Amino acid sequence: MVITRDDVLEWITRYAEILAENRDYLTQLDAAIGDADHGANMDRGFQAVMKKMPEMRDKDIGTIFKTVGMTLLSTVGGAGGPLYSTIFLQAGMKTTGKMELTLQDWIDALEAGVNGVKMRGKAELGDKTMIDALVPALNALKQAAENGTTLSDALERSARAAEEGMKATIPLVARKGRASYLGERSAGHQDPGATSSYLLLRTAAEQWKNN
Amino acid sequence: MVITRDDVLEWITRYAEILAENRDYLTQLDAAIGDADHGANMDRGFQAVMKKMPEMRDKDIGTIFKTVGMTLLSTVGGAGGPLYSTIFLQAGMKTTGKMELTLQDWIDALEAGVNGVKMRGKAELGDKTMIDALVPALNALKQAAENGTTLSDALERSARAAEEGMKATIPLVARKGRASYLGERSAGHQDPGATSSYLLLRTAAEQWKNN
Amino acid sequence: MKKLINKPEDVVKEELEGIAVAHPDLVKVHFDPNFIVRADAPIQGKVGIVSGGGSGHEPMHGGFVGLGMLDAACPGAVFTSPTPDQMLEATKAVNGGAGVLHIVKNYTGDIMNFEMAADLARAEGIEIESVVIDDDVAVQDSLYTAGRRGVGTTVLAEKICGAAAEQRRSLKEVADICRKVNGWGRSMGMALTSCTVPHVGKPTFDLPEDEMEIGIGIHGEPGRTRMKIKPADEIVEMLMEPIISDLPYKAGDEVLLFVNSMGGTPLIELYIVYRKAYEIATKHGLKVVRNLIGPYITSLEMAGTSITMLKMDDDLIKLWDAPVKTPGLRWGV
Amino acid sequence: MKKLINKPEDVVKEELEGIAVAHPDLVKVHFDPNFIVRADAPIQGKVGIVSGGGSGHEPMHGGFVGLGMLDAACPGAVFTSPTPDQMLEATKAVNGGAGVLHIVKNYTGDIMNFEMAADLARAEGIEIESVVIDDDVAVQDSLYTAGRRGVGTTVLAEKICGAAAEQRRSLKEVADICRKVNGWGRSMGMALTSCTVPHVGKPTFDLPEDEMEIGIGIHGEPGRTRMKIKPADEIVEMLMEPIISDLPYKAGDEVLLFVNSMGGTPLIELYIVYRKAYEIATKHGLKVVRNLIGPYITSLEMAGTSITMLKMDDDLIKLWDAPVKTPGLRWGV
Ligand SMILES: Nc1ncnc2c1ncn2[C@@H]1O[C@H](COP(=O)(O)OP(=O)(O)O)[C@@H](O)[C@H]1O
Ligand SMILES: Nc1ncnc2c1ncn2[C@@H]1O[C@H](COP(=O)(O)OP(=O)(O)O)[C@@H](O)[C@H]1O
Ligand SMILES: [Mg+2]
Numbered sequence A, B: 001m002v003i004t005r006d007d008v009l010e011w012i013t014r015y016a017e018i019l020a021e022n023r024d025y026l027t028q029l030d031a032a033i034g035d036a037d038h039g040a041n042m043d044r045g046f047q048a049v050m051k052k053m054p055e056m057r058d059k060d061i062g063t064i065f066k067t068v069g070m071t072l073l074s075t076v077g078g079a080g081g082p083l084y085s086t087i088f089l090q091a092g093m094k095t096t097g098k099m100e101l102t103l104q105d106w107i108d109a110l111e112a113g114v115n116g117v118k119m120r121g122k123a124e125l126g127d128k129t130m131i132d133a134l135v136p137a138l139n140a141l142k143q144a145a146e147n148g149t150t151l152s153d154a155l156e157r158s159a160r161a162a163e164e165g166m167k168a169t170i171p172l173v174a175r176k177g178r179a180s181y182l183g184e185r186s187a188g189h190q191d192p193g194a195t196s197s198y199l200l201l202r203t204a205a206e207q208w209k210n211n
Numbered sequence C, D: 001m002k003k004l005i006n007k008p009e010d011v012v013k014e015e016l017e018g019i020a021v022a023h024p025d026l027v028k029v030h031f032d033p034n035f036i037v038r039a040d041a042p043i044q045g046k047v048g049i050v051s052g053g054g055s056g057h058e059p060m061h062g063g064f065v066g067l068g069m070l071d072a073a074c075p076g077a078v079f080t081s082p083t084p085d086q087m088l089e090a091t092k093a094v095n096g097g098a099g100v101l102h103i104v105k106n107y108t109g110d111i112m113n114f115e116m117a118a119d120l121a122r123a124e125g126i127e128i129e130s131v132v133i134d135d136d137v138a139v140q141d142s143l144y145t146a147g148r149r150g151v152g153t154t155v156l157a158e159k160i161c162g163a164a165a166e167q168r169r170s171l172k173e174v175a176d177i178c179r180k181v182n183g184w185g186r187s188m189g190m191a192l193t194s195c196t197v198p199h200v201g202k203p204t205f206d207l208p209e210d211e212m213e214i215g216i217g218i219h220g221e222p223g224r225t226r227m228k229i230k231p232a233d234e235i236v237e238m239l240m241e242p243i244i245s246d247l248p249y250k251a252g253d254e255v256l257l258f259v260n261s262m263g264g265t266p267l268i269e270l271y272i273v274y275r276k277a278y279e280i281a282t283k284h285g286l287k288v289v290r291n292l293i294g295p296y297i298t299s300l301e302m303a304g305t306s307i308t309m310l311k312m313d314d315d316l317i318k319l320w321d322a323p324v325k326t327p328g329l330r331w332g333v
């Protein structure tokens, strides 16, 4: 019922693979309402993270998260770079020294990350950003924890909530980020950042489903 | 059995129409082995000539030819400009003061024009230029005159010879003009200048066939 | 995709290598992190000016590094804002003790990355001012969105602030001039074709042979409206009207008129655009006292144009005329 | 056809109108016959330099009129050489009593029209020298054909001769320098796309998405060979090899390396090309002492590049570095 350091490393590794597989898909989404780089940016960032694997392997989870955050900060660029970097840096502060995470630890880490994204990007729910995937996912986790569900069940619920949130971005008119320049023309397209955030949480649910 | 001043004016007028009709065709030919402007150049030049019609109407044939030549010189440009201008300027010198032309006058005028083109352009028969239409046409005229054929018959023969010369440019590798830059690749295409020269002589044959 | 490149992932690196061997007299190129810096940086007592943004807008910004303009530029991946570590290193490299100005185009990514870099630089004791350029009238200005994009006025701001810094004006003065330029500059752009981001390999958007996009930015993003293609004069009217009425410019104002190519539009067309833009400006009573015509802030090979108008005063004119010696802009020296 | 133009037949006229309102400080534009002349022409005692050719190669030649370069330029219709009356009027307008140099690119039309203009000018008592530029190694040099085309070296010759004339060198000296530059300059170009001549309305040639033309000129004419598109480095090798071996350039030679855009290729790609061209030149022991990178002799919106290499000596370097102030090239003043 806990997430170990190795689980975390496997999750990151798997997410890097998922990003490589979805690179073109994310870029397509970004081409429609942005500048066609979200897939390439995320992929470049997590490839760089993979190069750090050897040095992360024997560290605590907090250090791992911070290393991921710093690596993303200097390799992703764009809006995605600082925002994903913030998630990991903030999560890393909450998990300093930890070698495993309970459901509550995970909730605290993710909450810190999501709050960091809100602070940096100043986006609200419904602005058609990654916030629209992250906040519902976080809420679902909290709800599950209150209801006393298992870790894997909670993670599955959070992934589903992220998926719904991601899909809910389709009809929205963007108010933040590059898509906002399109005004009304941004409606009808799924937000790329919400999609990569959904994939992050979906990967966690898959990777940790036996925990 | 003579070509009057009005015949000459009608010929020029009709040639201007023919060029307008064949503008795209000539440009296509030039696109294949040149720079896609021969139709536009000739059309621009003869439109300018048409604007000079009022002042040419009561002049002698020599003056008419010289006016056409000067107008082409300052409106056509490219290789076609000086060459066609030379034809008319030289023909004009040979016909100074004349109000009508016999077959021999026409031969003399055309010969002067063709010689002018040779001097200016330094092209030989077989170099894949307008020379390949003009020289056979001139020879056919001379031959017909020696055989004592009628004016209209002689003109028809010269038009046919020009046509054959024009078609004979197709397999040739260009040695003069812009098409020569293509080397072997110029083979298989009909020369645009030979085509406009053929049209000039074909128009004369049609226009003066009842003379 | 038809481009003179090798591997898409090497485009920016190899471009920088080209710049390095082409202009060693003017600039030094640093790799990992990537930035281009004046060959003679840092200049003691001079305010340093740093800008940056995604690549694909050449000559902006790297081509504007040199005497009288930028001290350093940070190129990101194509259309992707650079990262804070690049900006921090560039800032440190140009800090001559008089502080550093960051000229930032208003894109969420650029803003956030430059914010982080400024925080890090301040933590190292460097005085930083950041000025955000947001001059694109194609985008509705609003507090509730990301606001307007930064486009053509950026080039003008970099030239003018560069001249002010060269005169040893203080960081506050240079930043104030930058804000003035941003406040007095307005731009609008359009595209005849999409561009192709190298790592994507196909055009960002499909534009039929008879259509154009009005109100595009500089990242291959679609514009505000798509419509049938029109004669140049009508297109220029569609660009000029929102510019003139936005500030609003008043009869008698002196202006700089900047007609920019998006990359694939050749000079012959820019002069046709300039002719009409000049006519419209003049008809409104504006006095075009300076101009700039060419590809200065581009979107890779996109065909199209943008027009920028900047209200001028005597100080701005003097700063505009001051010597500049960069790979992309050069006069007076 | 996607262009920022009004009516195809008005393109050149409206472009000239744009130039006229854009650069009244540098040039005067005359219409009917069309030519662009230095605002301060004629300059007494200075050799006048006139060039010209079809339009569609901007900034060449009109953009090179001004201090230290051309005294006048005669623009023809798009890709069509201008007419003798334009050249004659331009020659008369710049004649300051020291004679006039005609810089003529080697095309049958340009040659013949300039020949006629020179005859007419001489008849009016103006001393004329004509120098023909024929630097394109893509074309086989032969006495039995039209010979080689004049391409990139033209830009360099105009700059260098302009500087020599500015120093009040004699007509013969300036013409000799022009011949030297032509003898020492070699070029080769390639296209990724065709251009579209405005009055034709569609591309001059069809080039599939995966093919390119090697050895093109500047008039949208097809090249010598068509082949599958290759990485930039291989393309540059294909352009550099025939250039280097043609003169032939020798190890130790000092050269100017000019990487030109055909109009639609943006700067980011030119630097990738320059990087490789510089590497190849250096590998051959050549010393690249000066360079020029950008769209200077174009084919409308054609995507592609040409490379020109010019052997330099001390005099040419000094003349290259001398001040120039034209719409298209400017430094030192
Ligand atoms: N202010 C913001 N707050 C939260 N997320 C944002 C904000 N701005 C943009 N995003 C997210 O970033 C994504 C785009 O990332 P990316 O394409 O990497 O950056 P850029 O827009 O700079 O090209 C958007 O889809 C959106 O989800
Ligand atoms: N040296 C020459 N002698 C005779 N005719 C020539 C010569 N050079 C070119 N031409 C003719 O000129 C034609 C091309 O004319 P045009 O397209 O108007 O000029 P340009 O080649 O300058 O674009 C060619 O098709 C050829 O018939
Ligand atoms: Mg993006």
Ligand SMILES: [Mg+2]
Pocket (backbone or CB within 6 Å): B030, B034, B035, B036, B037, B038, B078, B178
């Ligand atoms: Mg032609």
Ligand SMILES: [Mg+2]
Pocket (backbone or CB within 6 Å): A035, A037, A078, A079, C054, C079, C080, C081, C109
């Ligand atoms: Mg981006």
Ligand SMILES: [Mg+2]
Pocket (backbone or CB within 6 Å): B035, B037, B078, B079, D054, D079, D080, D081, D109
């Ligand atoms: Mg031509």
